Amino acid sequence: MDKKEGMVSIKTKLLGVILPVVILIVVLLIGISYIISKNLLTQYSQNLLRSSIESQASEIESWLNENLAAFQIVKQTIEGTQPDEEQLQGMLDQYYGFDDNYPDGLYIGEQNGRIITAGEFEGNKGSVTDSIWYNEGLTRLNMGFTSAYTNAAGEAVISASGILNDKSGVLKVLSADMSLQRISIIVNSFVQMDDAQTFLVDASNGTILAHRDNSLISTKISSASGKFLQGAAAKIADYDLTPDEIDKNITYFMEVEGTNWILVSYVPSAVVYKDVKLIRTAMIIIGAISLLLLGILIARVVHIVISPVKNLTEAITAMTDGDFTVSVDTKSRDEIGLMSVHVEKFIDSMRQMISSIHGVSGKLHMQADNSTTVSGQMYDASRTQSQSMQELNNTVEQLSVSVNEIAENATTLAMVVAETRENGAKVDTKMKETVEVSEEGKTDMQNVGDAMKSINDSVTKLQAAIDKVGTASGEITNITSVISNIAEETNLLSLNASIEAARVGEAGKGFAVVATEIGKLAKSSAESVSSIEGLIYEINELVKDAVAQADNSVDNINNSSELVGGALKTFDVIFANIDEVNTLVQEMIEKVEKVDEVASSVAAISEEQAASSEEILATSDNMVEQANHITGNSETVASDAKELTRSAEELANQVAMFKIEKEEN
Amino acid sequence: MKRTLRIVMCAMLAGMMLLSACGNSSVGSSGGTKIYLTMYNEAKPGSFRGTLVEAAQAKAKAEGASIEVGFAEDSIEKQVEQVKSAVQQDYDVIICGPVSADTAVELEAIAGDIPIIFICNCPADKRLTANKYIYVGSDENVAGQFQAEYALEKLGSKSELNVMIIKGPRGQSATDGRTKGAKRVFDKSGKQINYVFEDYADWDKGKAKDMFEIFLSTGNALDCILCNNDTMAMGIVEYCKENGVNLNNVPIMGVNAAGDACEAIKNGDMALTVYQSGVGQGEAAVEAALKLANGDNVKDIEGATEDGKYIWVPFERVDSSNVDQYITE
Numbered sequence: 001m002d003k004k005e006g007m008v009s010i011k012t013k014l015l016g017v018i019l020p021v022v023i024l025i026v027v028l029l030i031g032i033s034y035i036i037s038k039n040l041l042t043q044y045s046q047n048l049l050r051s052s053i054e055s056q057a058s059e060i061e062s063w064l065n066e067n068l069a070a071f072q073i074v075k076q077t078i079e080g081t082q083p084d085e086e087q088l089q090g091m092l093d094q095y096y097g098f099d100d101n102y103p104d105g106l107y108i109g110e111q112n113g114r115i116i117t118a119g120e121f122e123g124n125k126g127s128v129t130d131s132i133w134y135n136e137g138l139t140r141l142n143m144g145f146t147s148a149y150t151n152a153a154g155e156a157v158i159s160a161s162g163i164l165n166d167k168s169g170v171l172k173v174l175s176a177d178m179s180l181q182r183i184s185i186i187v188n189s190f191v192q193m194d195d196a197q198t199f200l201v202d203a204s205n206g207t208i209l210a211h212r213d214n215s216l217i218s219t220k221i222s223s224a225s226g227k228f229l230q231g232a233a234a235k236i237a238d239y240d241l242t243p244d245e246i247d248k249n250i251t252y253f254m255e256v257e258g259t260n261w262i263l264v265s266y267v268p269s270a271v272v273y274k275d276v277k278l279i280r281t282a283m284i285i286i287g288a289i290s291l292l293l294l295g296i297l298i299a300r301v302v303h304i305v306i307s308p309v310k311n312l313t314e315a316i317t318a319m320t321d322g323d324f325t326v327s328v329d330t331k332s333r334d335e336i337g338l339m340s341v342h343v344e345k346f347i348d349s350m351r352q353m354i355s356s357i358h359g360v361s362g363k364l365h366m367q368a369d370n371s372t373t374v375s376g377q378m379y380d381a382s383r384t385q386s387q388s389m390q391e392l393n394n395t396v397e398q399l400s401v402s403v404n405e406i407a408e409n410a411t412t413l414a415m416v417v418a419e420t421r422e423n424g425a426k427v428d429t430k431m432k433e434t435v436e437v438s439e440e441g442k443t444d445m446q447n448v449g450d451a452m453k454s455i456n457d458s459v460t461k462l463q464a465a466i467d468k469v470g471t472a473s474g475e476i477t478n479i480t481s482v483i484s485n486i487a488e489e490t491n492l493l494s495l496n497a498s499i500e501a502a503r504v505g506e507a508g509k510g511f512a513v514v515a516t517e518i519g520k521l522a523k524s525s526a527e528s529v530s531s532i533e534g535l536i537y538e539i540n541e542l543v544k545d546a547v548a549q550a551d552n553s554v555d556n557i558n559n560s561s562e563l564v565g566g567a568l569k570t571f572d573v574i575f576a577n578i579d580e581v582n583t584l585v586q587e588m589i590e591k592v593e594k595v596d597e598v599a600s601s602v603a604a605i606s607e608e609q610a611a612s613s614e615e616i617l618a619t620s621d622n623m624v625e626q627a628n629h630i631t632g633n634s635e636t637v638a639s640d641a642k643e644l645t646r647s648a649e650e651l652a653n654q655v656a657m658f659k660i661e662k663e664e665n
Numbered sequence: 666m667k668r669t670l671r672i673v674m675c676a677m678l679a680g681m682m683l684l685s686a687c688g689n690s691s692v693g694s695s696g697g698t699k700i701y702l703t704m705y706n707e708a709k710p711g712s713f714r715g716t717l718v719e720a721a722q723a724k725a726k727a728e729g730a731s732i733e734v735g736f737a738e739d740s741i742e743k744q745v746e747q748v749k750s751a752v753q754q755d756y757d758v759i760i761c762g763p764v765s766a767d768t769a770v771e772l773e774a775i776a777g778d779i780p781i782i783f784i785c786n787c788p789a790d791k792r793l794t795a796n797k798y799i800y801v802g803s804d805e806n807v808a809g810q811f812q813a814e815y816a817l818e819k820l821g822s823k824s825e826l827n828v829m830i831i832k833g834p835r836g837q838s839a840t841d842g843r844t845k846g847a848k849r850v851f852d853k854s855g856k857q858i859n860y861v862f863e864d865y866a867d868w869d870k871g872k873a874k875d876m877f878e879i880f881l882s883t884g885n886a887l888d889c890i891l892c893n894n895d896t897m898a899m900g901i902v903e904y905c906k907e908n909g910v911n912l913n914n915v916p917i918m919g920v921n922a923a924g925d926a927c928e929a930i931k932n933g934d935m936a937l938t939v940y941q942s943g944v945g946q947g948e949a950a951v952e953a954a955l956k957l958a959n960g961d962n963v964k965d966i967e968g969a970t971e972d973g974k975y976i977w978v979p980f981e982r983v984d985s986s987n988v989d990q991y992i993t994e
Contacts, residue, residue, distance in 0.1 A: 138883045140864040141876050163879055171882055204848075239849060258835050 030287040045272035052192040053265035057254040102176040111171035124152040137161030137173035156180040156218035184210035196267040204260040322657040354658040365648035372641040379634040386627035393620040400613035407606035414599035424589040442571040487526040494519030698730040701751035705764040720947030757958040780957035787838040795973030801950040805842025808939040813850035816889040825857040833893040861885040873900030895919035895926035945978040
């Protein structure tokens with residue numbers, strides 16, 4: 001076990017998880033608080049600047065108004081009282097040095113160029129009608145401020161002036177001068193925010209009325225140098241009085257009511273953001289320190305918590321190397337302590353276990369050896385068995401083939417026998433038919449015999465009849481000869497009659513005719529008698545033939561009768577023979593039926609046998625396979641046994657690696 | 666971490682729900698809205714304020730809202746009392762023509778949750794809050810612009826203009842706005858502008874007359890007269906008539922399109938006035954009041970500015986070409 005390779009310690013892991021989270025939280029906290037405080041501070045600063053400029057503007061306003069009001073009172077007093085020259089001079093005198101804002105007091109310029117000042121005033125107000133204070137004063141009845149100008153004494157001033165309407169008929173302007181420098185000081189004195197600055201611009205002509213930098217007073221802002229003033233000038237020219245950041249100055253503009261003046265207040269952005277920066281710096285430092293402290297703290301805590309684990313790890317590493325001689329110190333009472341206690345117990349039980357394994361492995365080794373031998377033998381035996389089984393199998397296969405053949409033959413035989421039986425039955429039928437026919441033949445033959453006898457009788461009777469015919473014909477011949485004699489005598493009578501008739505002459509003519517006719521009849525009778533004689537001759541001849549033939553027939557019939565008698569005898573013999581054959585056939589059929597039964601059962605049995613032999617074959621195949629398996633298994637067993645032996649040896653070696661007793665040194 | 670996040674989320678959600686609940690609470694009934702209108706001074710029929718108040722009453726009636734009108738007789742104390750009693754009587758919204766625009770802070774504080782629509786006198790911008798404390802009126806600068814533009818049109822041939830400005834009371838938004846509006850146009854014209862007379866006549870005819878008389882005594886040249894309202898312009902017209910002064914067509918300009926001013930324009934005594942729509946302002950004020958009473962936004966109302974603080978009812982330029990439209994019998 002290589003401790004370094006790919007291993008990340010718990011400490012690293014813990015720190016790897018906790019530290020980024022802590023850093024993230026701290027950074028987030030600081031970031032959020034920074035953003036919040038930045039916004040708050042910025043807003044605060046801007047509000048401060050705004051309220052500063054607002055109050056500044058209103059203070060300037062009230063300062064201006066205060067002065068204007070004062071002048072207005074003087075003006076109204078003069079207008080109301082309409083004093084004479086002396087009284088007027090007195091009033092003006094009173095105001096000389098009365099107020100620091102207008103130390104010269106009030107003075108009056110007249111249309112005609114005359115000027116009335118306080119008696120103590122020794123300066124010069126310049127030409128009345130050419131002066132700004134007079135001309136601008138002429139544009140209003142209420143006192144108001146003029147634009148800035150430089151007076152005869154070279155001072156930048158503005159005047160508060162207005163028409164003095166004393167109804168004297170002379171156009172008069174009451175005026176009082178205020179130094180712009182003073183206004184500048186006052187304006188800037190009203191600044192309420194540290195580092196903020198203010199200047200006052202007359203928007204109607206862009207003149208700077210008040211500025212901390214005196215050199216700028218009474219100059220045009222548009223001609224001033226510097227980005228900031230230019231920027232402010234541009235905004236004023238555009239009447240854009242919204243707050244803005246000009247040249248890194250947050251700038252506010254405020255109109256001074258009742259005048260064309262614009263108060264411009266500004267503070268460097270850096271000032272506004274100074275606190276923000278301070279806070280940022282402080283927060284970064286605090287963050288860094290707290291991160292550092294937290295880091296160290298976490299690292300220490302983790303280290304302290306983890307160190308028993310380290311001891312444990314060492315012990316476990318030693319155990320991994322097989323060294324069970326180590327021991328674990330248990331100090332802490334936390335989960336890790338509990339773990340140590342259990343590891344200690346584990347080591348103890350391992351020690352015991354390993355020593356018992358030692359013993360067991362020895363025994364095991366022996367047993368393994370034994371089993372190797374046994375398995376070798378078993379292997380041989382099973383191989384032999386396998387071979388035998390193979391042979392057996394072959395035999396059974398052949399047997400199966402033969403049985404199959406037998407079965408087939410038996411089936412064929414059964415079929416043949418069945419056919420034979422059917423044929424036998426047919427033969428039997430035919431035989432019976434033959435017997436019947438031959439019986440009929442015999443009867444017929446007897447009938448023939450009988451007929452033959454009756455024929456013989458008839459023929460004999462015929463012979464007799466024929467004989468009688470012969471006799472009759474002789475008699476007939478005798479009769480005919482009589483007739484013939486009669487005919488010849490007649491004929492001779494007719495001739496005599498005719499000779500006699502011929503002598504009688506004519507009276508004898510009719511007799512002559514009958515005599516000729518009788519002669520003719522006598523002649524035809526003679527002729528018929530001669531043909532009858534011929535016929536009788538013929539008949540005699542025929543009778544003679546018939547007699548001869550009848551004799552012949554009788555002979556023949558007699559012969560036939562003899563033959564028929566012989567045939568009858570033969571029929572009887574045949575009949576007997578057929579009977580015998582029939583009996584034989586019957587017997588044969590019976591036997592064939594028996595054969596059929598036997599053949600059928602033989603076929604069935606042989607089929608069963610064939611099936612059985614196939615089963616036997618399958619079984620024996622199985623057995624061969626099993627035997628082969630057994631061989632394979634016994635081979636495996638043998639190799640396993642060898643393996644086991646090796647394992648036992650290895651185990652012994654392994655177990656030997658565990659150290660459970662402290663070495664002597 | 667996750668848990669912390671969940672807690673933070675829950676807190677934010679709860680906060681949002683609370684806020685939205687608060688927002689809803691200001692929603693009042695839509696119909697029967699009770700409006701209180703306080704005007705800094707009496708509103709004579711036919712005058713600008715009279716027209717405004719009448720229009721507001723008519724509009725409220727048309728919308729089914731009730732409106733109560735009070736006049737403060739130019740007393741800030743009286744006006745504050747009126748607002749206090751309006752709060753006690755549970756009015757839904759207040760329309761206020763303040764005696765002094767500077768009292769806006771106090772009025773808002775007294776009104777508490779009740780929205781205020783300022784009219785006639787515009788408080789400082791920072792005193793206005795979008796959809797809560799708003800101003801309904803006309804952009805005063807535009808009235809001044811119309812006057813200056815007219816002067817430049819009529820007197821365009823001159824390279825130098827002698828301008829007289831008769832202003833309203835010092836510090837009033839109408840005075841400042843109208844004057845500045847005119848001056849800015851003049852400033853940009855590129856001409857030499859001499860303000861030969863510029864003073865506060867406080868909307869007063871007599872003061873205007875006096876000032877004009879004094880101005881005449883200076884003998885300064887004069888090209889045009891810009892008055893912040895018609896009353897003062899009419900003062901000058903009257904002075905000229907009474908004293909037989911011939912101004913040789915020097916245009917006299919006013920603001921408000923008051924009846925006599927319109928007649929004067931028709932007669933050629935005055936050149937220009939600017940009609941400030943009392944009706945338009947009265948109606949717009951009530952329209953805005955109803956929206957605010959229901960917690961709605963005024964954005965949809967015509968003339969509302971993007972910041973939701975102002976509703977500008979436009980001015981109309983009235984000269985001889987269109988004066989007849991503005992003369993009421």
